[in-house]
Amino acid sequence: MKDRNTSQKQNLSGLMVLIVFGVFAVCILGVLLSGTKVYDGLTARDRTAYENRTAAQYLSTRIHQAKNTDAVRIVKEDGRTVLCITELYDGEAFETRLYCENGWLCEQFLSAESETDPDECERILEANALEGTIENGLLTLKIELADSGTQTVRVRLVGEEARP
DSSP: OHHHHHHHHHHHHHHHHHHHHHHHHHHHHHHHHHHHHHHHHHHHHHHHHHHHHHHHHHHHHHHHTSSSGGGEEEEEETTEEEEEEEEEETTEEEEEEEEEETTEEEEEEEETTSOOOGGGOEEEEEEEEEEEEEETTEEEEEEEETTTEEEEEEEEEETTEEEO
């Protein structure tokens, strides 16, 4: 009789160990799955922040590279807004043109007399639209990014150089 009770207690004890292990495994799986969701959310947030910072910093840097404030202007060309930054090389005027085309922020460097050729641009980052104004020395650019909304860049054009 004693052997039978001991055997049942050992079986019950083994079953309890398996149940505790199963509960532990389910808890670990739940923590891992919730951690994955949190990680995905943080990754998406960081990607959006990166796109916003990259767009703003890129435009701001290109404007600050202008030799003087007269070299920066906004024009409308074929229904799109174009940010033009003029530079002189050996007495000849060249322009860096920034605009949105086919879902991309594009850049072109060409002679000031040349027309913009959308097929010959360098794609910088995904963006749907670029709008801009210059009023009282304040350049305001709004860029609509593909996935992360609209970003606004403002640069005060003062004196000989562009300043934030």
